Amino acid sequence: MTAPIPTSKRKYDLNFARWVRDNVAGGDKMNMCMQCGTCSGSCPIGTEMEDGPRKLFMMIRAGMKEEVLSSNSMWECTSCYRCVVRCPRGVPVTYLMQGLAALAAKEGYAPKVENNYFSKFFWMSASKLGKTDERLVPTAYYFSFGFVEGIKRSLANLKIALNMFKAGRMHIGMPHKIRDTKGLQAILAKAREIEDRS
Amino acid sequence: MSKKKMTYYPGCSSQGSGRHLDESIRAILPDLGVDIVDIDDWNCCGASVGNIGGGPLPNLALTGRNLAKAQEEGNQDIVTGCAACYLNTHGGNEKIKEDVKKRKQINEALAEADLSYDEDLDVHHVMEVIVNDIGMEKVEELSTNKLKGLKVAGWVGCQTVRPFAETETGGKYATYEDPTFLDEITEAVGAEVTDFAPKTNCCGGSVAVMKPEKTLHLMKTILDAAVESGADVVSTPCPLCQTNLEMYQDAINKEYGTDYNMPVVFPSQLIAVAMGKDKEKDAGLQRQTIRSQKLEDMAK
Numbered sequence: 360m361t362a363p364i365p366t367s368k369r370k371y372d373l374n375f376a377r378w379v380r381d382n383v384a385g386g387d388k389m390n391m392c393m394q395c396g397t398c399s400g401s402c403p404i405g406t407e408m409e410d411g412p413r414k415l416f417m418m419i420r421a422g423m424k425e426e427v428l429s430s431n432s433m434w435e436c437t438s439c440y441r442c443v444v445r446c447p448r449g450v451p452v453t454y455l456m457q458g459l460a461a462l463a464a465k466e467g468y469a470p471k472v473e474n475n476y477f478s479k480f481f482w483m484s485a486s487k488l489g490k491t492d493e494r495l496v497p498t499a500y501y502f503s504f505g506f507v508e509g510i511k512r513s514l515a516n517l518k519i520a521l522n523m524f525k526a527g528r529m530h531i532g533m534p535h536k537i538r539d540t541k542g543l544q545a546i547l548a549k550a551r552e553i554e555d556r557s
Numbered sequence: 558m559s560k561k562k563m564t565y566y567p568g569c570s571s572q573g574s575g576r577h578l579d580e581s582i583r584a585i586l587p588d589l590g591v592d593i594v595d596i597d598d599w600n601c602c603g604a605s606v607g608n609i610g611g612g613p614l615p616n617l618a619l620t621g622r623n624l625a626k627a628q629e630e631g632n633q634d635i636v637t638g639c640a641a642c643y644l645n646t647h648g649g650n651e652k653i654k655e656d657v658k659k660r661k662q663i664n665e666a667l668a669e670a671d672l673s674y675d676e677d678l679d680v681h682h683v684m685e686v687i688v689n690d691i692g693m694e695k696v697e698e699l700s701t702n703k704l705k706g707l708k709v710a711g712w713v714g715c716q717t718v719r720p721f722a723e724t725e726t727g728g729k730y731a732t733y734e735d736p737t738f739l740d741e742i743t744e745a746v747g748a749e750v751t752d753f754a755p756k757t758n759c760c761g762g763s764v765a766v767m768k769p770e771k772t773l774h775l776m777k778t779i780l781d782a783a784v785e786s787g788a789d790v791v792s793t794p795c796p797l798c799q800t801n802l803e804m805y806q807d808a809i810n811k812e813y814g815t816d817y818n819m820p821v822v823f824p825s826q827l828i829a830v831a832m833g834k835d836k837e838k839d840a841g842l843q844r845q846t847i848r849s850q851k852l853e854d855m856a857k
Binding site for chain 2: 425437440442443444453457458460461464474475479480482483485491493500518522526528529530539549
């Protein structure tokens with residue numbers, strides 16, 4: 360995953376498409392897309408996307424690297440997999456959307472997209488504690504928008520938190536964590552190293 | 558079916574928002590013929606954003622560790638009740654099994670903690686086990702406390718049925734566009750199935766947690782249909798669906814001027830109540846933030 364991204368020089372520049380194909384899992388299936396739009400039409404949250412998956416795939420073919428990697432589209436994906444089961448050409452659309460988001464994050468395009476904060480805090484909890492802390496991840500995410508916004512969003516969710524606490528579905532105290540956090544962290548560090556070298 | 562043993566992966570929600578899913582699964586499976594032993598010191602599956610936050614291989618390594626720890630419990634198959642856990646663990650397991658290079662990479666990482674995964678285990682969703690292995694006859698037979706008159710809208714959601722639809726190892730439900738298994742469970746426990754169309758609609762998943770304002774309309778569609786169908790409760794197998802649809806009803810009412818107060822329960826809770834299990838300890842009914850008096854009155 361260390362190859363430089365080719366820059367587009369012509370209107371239809373396949374270099375970026377080739378690069379995506381080679382660097383995003385499932386990217387080799389993207390050339391099966393026939394632009395029918397079943398994916399975007401089936402998307403529950405397509406109205407929130409700047410570009411639906413169909414358009415995004417065409418933009419990739421057109422070599423629109425900047426526009427693709429800075430699009431909000433892949434960050435809005437709810438992972439419902441409706442596009443995956445409905446694609447008549449077997450394109451693993453949801454997986455490609457996640458792959459493009461990971462790629463955008465890695466290439467430094469994503470920080471301005473707020474979903475990226477959420478996945479960062481989520482990963483912090485999963486990799487350090489070995490478990491998702493349902494209190495810390497959203498709270499850290501709220502405060503990533505600044506202190507005032509953090510307070511505002513936390514207060515907006517206070518009633519939900521109280522209800523969850525009363526029902527015993529949220530606890531007070533230290534986060535749950537696995538016993539062998541050291542072992543897990545060593546495994547993940549190694550996996551990262553392997554991914555970076557291949 | 559003779560007594561079956563499976564390794565159980567509870568997942569993070571089992572200690573938080575989805576405790577009632579975990580409790581009801583543990584309460585019903587042994588009676589239904591499945592003894593479970595937990596994966597020791599299991600970790601998070603990565604859910605739907607681990608891939609982005611951690612990268613593909615570290616995310617897969619989360620599953621690799623769970624599989625390696627599951628293997629230590631024996632070579633029986635794994636079962637999980639959480640849709641995201643199923644998505645990652647089943648999907649990751651199949652990837653590792655079919656890709657020699659991936660397995661080698663994962664094992665190289667696992668060796669850092671003296672672990673390895675060399676078995677060919679299978680990972681199943683608890684719904685799949687109930688539908689395909691246990692069977693509705695068994696559920697019906699053990700449902701001695703029939704939920705007569707309870708009207709149930711069966712909402713399957715996304716990740717339980719869709720990601721592995723029509724794959725050899727994934728699910729084997731009748732269809733993914735119009736799955737019927739939730740309604741079959743409703744009938745098996747003696748309750749009444751309502752005519753509920755958006756059974757595989759999306760609630761917004763983790764986007765609903767991040768930006769509820771963008772997904773309230775998705776959940777409203779589901780509530781509209783449930784209320785119109787005359788349902789007393791919505792039944793869903795997914796812990797995130799359950800929590801989202803329950804906790805955002807206030808926000809939906811505020812945004813759209815509705816007055817929804819629809820209980821959302823797990824099918825495993827309905828089975829537990831129908832089996833005459835304890836309404837709190839086994840069925841976890843006290844964990845609903847929107848409670849169903851009708852269901853609680855039926856419970857022992």
